[in-house]
Amino acid sequence: MKILLKIVAVIIGLAVLRTILMIFQFASTSRLAALIRSGAFGITTIAAWCLILIAGPVACVQLWRLRRIGLYVAASLCAFAVLYYLVGYAANRGPQLAPLVVPILGNAGALALLLSRYARRVCS
Numbered sequence: 138m139k140i141l142l143k144i145v146a147v148i149i150g151l152a153v154l155r156t157i158l159m160i161f162q163f164a165s166t167s168r169l170a171a172l173i174r175s176g177a178f179g180i181t182t183i184a185a186w187c188l189i190l191i192a193g194p195v196a197c198v199q200l201w202r203l204r205r206i207g208l209y210v211a212a213s214l215c216a217f218a219v220l221y222y223l224v225g226y227a228a229n230r231g232p233q234l235a236p237l238v239v240p241i242l243g244n245a246g247a248l249a250l251l252l253s254r255y256a257r258r259v260c261s
Contacts, residue, residue, distance in 0.1 A: 150193070
């Protein structure tokens with residue numbers, strides 16, 4: 138169980154790095170302004186980026202140390218990600234579901250692991 142939690146911590150750390158790179162990519166190609174003007178989806182995406190940049194490092198480090206706070210912050214991030222993808226899919230109805238299956242199932246699986254009694258037992 139400890140190994141699985143540390144793998145989740147590393148994945149969260151990689152998600153933080155990927156978010157930073159994505160923000161720089163959007164800013165360098167002037168697509169950031171278009172994202173802001175796109176409405177609720179764009180604002181929600183930027184809010185998600187902020188959440189990942191603020192809570193992600195805390196979740197990564199504290200989950201790596203097997204602390205209970207890392208467990209809760211990581212679970213919150215995974216729950217938010219599942220909601221983000223499901224609401225985004227339901228609201229837009231345009232994108233196909235196939236590209237969203239991996240992030241939805243991946244975050245849901247990580248959430249189930251993080252909320253398990255075994256994870257709570259390991260993280261003190």
